Amino acid sequence: MxxxxxxxxxxxxxxxxxxxxxxxxxxxxxxxxxxxxxxxxxxxxxxxxxxxxxxxxxxxxxxxxxxxxxxxxxxxxxxPQNAEEGPTPEDLAEMETRTEELREETATLNETLKSLRATYSKLNSTLSTADLRESVTILESERVQIIERLTLLRSGTIQPVSKEEKDKVDKDFKIWDKTASARKKIAAEMWSMISANCADATAAAVMREGLGLDD
CATH class of the missing domain: 1.10.10.10 (Winged helix-like DNA-binding domain superfamily/Winged helix DNA-binding domain)
Known part of the structure; x- marks a missing residue:
């Protein structure tokens, strides 16, 4: 078949x-x-x-x-494009100006982002968030103690000390004060980077409270 x-x-x-x-x-x-x-x-x-x-x-x-x-x-x-519907020369000039402004803003933001990433990378390779918070707390406590000692020394209500001791206290105070300020700056930069990645202000507030940055 x-x-x-x-x-x-x-x-x-x-x-x-x-x-x-x-x-x-x-x-x-x-x-x-x-x-x-x-x-x-x-x-x-x-x-x-x-x-x-x-x-x-x-x-x-x-x-x-x-x-x-x-x-x-x-x-x-x-x-064919309707000329009446298209942008005027003034509109084109304005758009070109705005485009140039946006290019400059983008370049600036890219540089800032690059700097923040470098800072974050450096911090990430040295101290964890918990370590940083602990260091800031310790430095704040030491700073308060130094200020109290310095106030007493300068008030004259205790036994006078030598010029060398005063100079040493002043020197220590400046060192710790500078260190504490640097730590605060680092913490602020880290928080800026962290909050930028939060979904909204509420999420940022919850994150900040969880990290104990206002304690």
Whole structure:
């Protein structure tokens, strides 16, 4: 018994010249952006061949229904743009100025981000958040003690001390005060980086309380 021949898929009906013309024109209207003839044919799933697309586009350009312009080594086609709807020279100048401002702001922010990342990397390789908090607490306590001692020494209510002892206390105070200030600055920078990554102000407040930064 002879095998039955497999059924062939029905051929897709070819579009007429008018239908092809309408397809190309409607496609450009709908997309409202430039396309080459090859792109138009491909995007229409080759219902309009590349050769046919070239001919149709040429006719549409001659009829001034579409616009042709060069984009590198190929021609692209798009719908005419209404000059009244486009930006004025003043608008373009303003946009150019704003664009330049944004470029400068972006460059500044990138530099700031680079600096913060470097600081964060340095801190991350030395002290953990818990260690930093503990160090700040210790330094604050020592600073208070030094201030109290210095106040008593300068008030004259206790036994006078030598100039060398006073100089040593002053020197120690300056060292610890400078160190405490540096630690505070580092903590502030870290918090700035952490809070910037929080979803909102509430999340930032919860995070800050959890870290005990206001204790």
């Amino acid at each position: 002879a095998k039955e021949k497999s059924e062939k898929a029905p051929k897709e009906k070819k579009v007429s010249a008018d239908e092809a013309n309408d397809m190309v024109l409607n496609y450009l209207k709908k997309q409202n952006r430039p396309y080459s003839s090859a792109d138009i044919s491909a995007n229409l799933h080759n219902k309009v061949t590349k050769t046919a697309a070239v001919k149709i586009l040429k006719v549409l350009v001659e009829k001034k229904e579409i616009v042709e312009r060069q984009a590198g080594k190929q021609s692209v086609f798009h719908m």
